[in-house]
Amino acid sequence: MSALARLLLLVLLAFAGCQREERSFRADPVATESIEKVALVPLSPGPSGPVTDTSGKGKEYENNAYHLAQGKTLYKWMNCNGCHANGGGGSGPALIDDLWIYGGSIENIVQTIREGRPNGMPSFRGKIPDDQIWQIAGFVRSMSGNVPKDAAPGRDDALHPRPAENRTPEFPPVSGGAPPPR
Amino acid sequence: MSRFSLFLLPAIGFALAGCRGWQSALDAQGPQASELAWLFWIFTWVLGAIWLAVMIALAAALLRSPASRPDPLLVNPAQDRRYAAVVASLAVATGVVVLVLTGLSVVSQRNLFRVEEEAVTIRVTGRQWWWEIRYEEADASRSFTTANEIHLPVGKPVKIILNSADVIHSFWVPSLMGKQDLIKGQENDIRLVADRPGIYRGQCAEFCGLQHAHMGILAVAESQQDFERWRDAQIRPAEPPGDPERQKGQAAFLTQPCIMCHSVRGTPAGGKVAPDLTHVGSRKYLAAGTLPMSRGNLAAWIVDPHGIKPGVNMPTIKLQPDDLNAIASYLEGLK
Numbered sequence: 001m002s003a004l005a006r007l008l009l010l011v012l013l014a015f016a017g018c019q020r021e022e023r024s025f026r027a028d029p030v031a032t033e034s035i036e037k038v039a040l041v042p043l044s045p046g047p048s049g050p051v052t053d054t055s056g057k058g059k060e061y062e063n064n065a066y067h068l069a070q071g072k073t074l075y076k077w078m079n080c081n082g083c084h085a086n087g088g089g090g091s092g093p094a095l096i097d098d099l100w101i102y103g104g105s106i107e108n109i110v111q112t113i114r115e116g117r118p119n120g121m122p123s124f125r126g127k128i129p130d131d132q133i134w135q136i137a138g139f140v141r142s143m144s145g146n147v148p149k150d151a152a153p154g155r156d157d158a159l160h161p162r163p164a165e166n167r168t169p170e171f172p173p174v175s176g177g178a179p180p181p182r
Numbered sequence: 183m184s185r186f187s188l189f190l191l192p193a194i195g196f197a198l199a200g201c202r203g204w205q206s207a208l209d210a211q212g213p214q215a216s217e218l219a220w221l222f223w224i225f226t227w228v229l230g231a232i233w234l235a236v237m238i239a240l241a242a243a244l245l246r247s248p249a250s251r252p253d254p255l256l257v258n259p260a261q262d263r264r265y266a267a268v269v270a271s272l273a274v275a276t277g278v279v280v281l282v283l284t285g286l287s288v289v290s291q292r293n294l295f296r297v298e299e300e301a302v303t304i305r306v307t308g309r310q311w312w313w314e315i316r317y318e319e320a321d322a323s324r325s326f327t328t329a330n331e332i333h334l335p336v337g338k339p340v341k342i343i344l345n346s347a348d349v350i351h352s353f354w355v356p357s358l359m360g361k362q363d364l365i366k367g368q369e370n371d372i373r374l375v376a377d378r379p380g381i382y383r384g385q386c387a388e389f390c391g392l393q394h395a396h397m398g399i400l401a402v403a404e405s406q407q408d409f410e411r412w413r414d415a416q417i418r419p420a421e422p423p424g425d426p427e428r429q430k431g432q433a434a435f436l437t438q439p440c441i442m443c444h445s446v447r448g449t450p451a452g453g454k455v456a457p458d459l460t461h462v463g464s465r466k467y468l469a470a471g472t473l474p475m476s477r478g479n480l481a482a483w484i485v486d487p488h489g490i491k492p493g494v495n496m497p498t499i500k501l502q503p504d505d506l507n508a509i510a511s512y513l514e515g516l517k
């Protein structure tokens with residue numbers, strides 16, 4: 001590769017970073033809730049896996065530092081803290097580990113927040129605007145290191161209860177876990 | 183008139199016009215602000231006079247005709263001694279001026295932070311990008327929370343406890359007091375007195391993010407009776423709406439995400455992370471001094487907060503058009 005080509009590649013790489021914090025403040029004012037068909041269990045009848053169909057909107061949120069930082073603020077503001085503590089779990093299951101009862105993809109988490117789950121997770125539909133639900137879901141993924149490190153939040157408004165999200169090792173989602181006994 | 187003076191005169195006029203008005207450190211409305219204004223003028227006059235004297239001496243030296251300059255090779259002990267005396271006394275004078283000005287600022291600083299028994303205690307918490315305000319009383323039932331507007335009784339010392347919920351902000355109502363930072367995890371106290379009734383504007387004075395420029399605060403100084411009347415009204419929970427439109431507005435408000443962030447005392451809305459709306463209609467401005475309070479502006483804010491303060495921590499929420507009007511009318515009526 002010639003020096004010029006290398007330089008060009010380097011410049012392009014630098015520009016790729018620009019997307020990281022592109023801020024879109026205003027959600028589409030007319031869009032309705034996107035349709036996310038997710039599977040809550042990895043089981044399916046027959047040889048192929050369960051059929052899912054997602055809008056693909058998740059990437060926009062997971063890879064964007066602004067959305068993740070907003071999600072971090074909203075996680076406290078919307079009192080997810082109250083039941084899940086700082087992610088370590090309380091009356092709700094831990095969110096920083098790799099075990100997911102209802103699936104750990106951003107779409108699964110969005111559906112969990114929208115719909116609620118039977119063993120004590122409230123439905124936040126109509127309580128949190130959909131755009132903000134996506135931001136929170138992105139942040140929840142960052143707590144187990146499942147978002148790009150350069151986009152994950154690096155600071156906290158209060159003392160850090162654990163290493164910042166951008167220093168959290170990656171724990172890819174695994175099906176399992178159980179709600180804490182009541 | 184020359185081109186230059188044509189330009190200069192209005193410029194001076196504008197600069198001086200800036201010294202009056204509802205947000206000016208030179209338009210002091212209380213002892214603390216007067217102390218600062220006094221210090222400012224002393225420094226300006228003394229240093230201005232010295233600057234002028236130096237400039238005149240320099241001009242005189244430059245303009246002296248070459249003939250009158252002494253021959254540099256000539257040794258004249260008497261004259262050298264005179265020069266040495268002049269230089270030495272000017273050096274001493276410089277030291278004296280510096281010492282005196284230092285002394286004056288130390289004394290001012292002490293006056294500024296003198297502790298007087300306070301009549302009112304206000305806790306101000308900076309948030310991106312508005313001010314949470316809590317009047318604290320020993321009797322907890324007389325404590326209450328509001329936002330972006332403080333009221334103070336004229337002539338009474340007021341203690342303001344400053345704190346932040348996120349980044350560093352700075353509380354600055356120039357007509358009443360100098361700047362003081364609001365820092366998370368630390369309480370800074372200031373005390374101030376307003377000498378005359380009036381409305382004074384303040385502004386966050388520490389860059390705190392996107393909407394720092396739209397983080398204003400209003401200080402309303404009023405007579406003791408007016409203050410008590412205002413405080414009694416603020417302590418009361420919101421009155422239930424009477425007319426059908428406002429009832430509809432309340433019902434819509436309570437079923438929207440609004441209640442996750444905002445409180446309206448007397449209703450189930452109990453959010454604690456956004457301005458308390460119990461008496462929002464009684465405030466003079468919306469969104470930290472950004473828009474004058476009116477039903478139209480309320481509706482404009484609710485339908486598109488990011489059009490008015492891009493990046494603000496209030497989301498765009500989809501509402502039915504008639505719900506929007508009803509909510510605006512409900513909030514406007516929360517006096």
Ligand SMILES: [Cu+2]
Nearest residue numbers: 386388390394
């Ligand atoms: Cu600021």
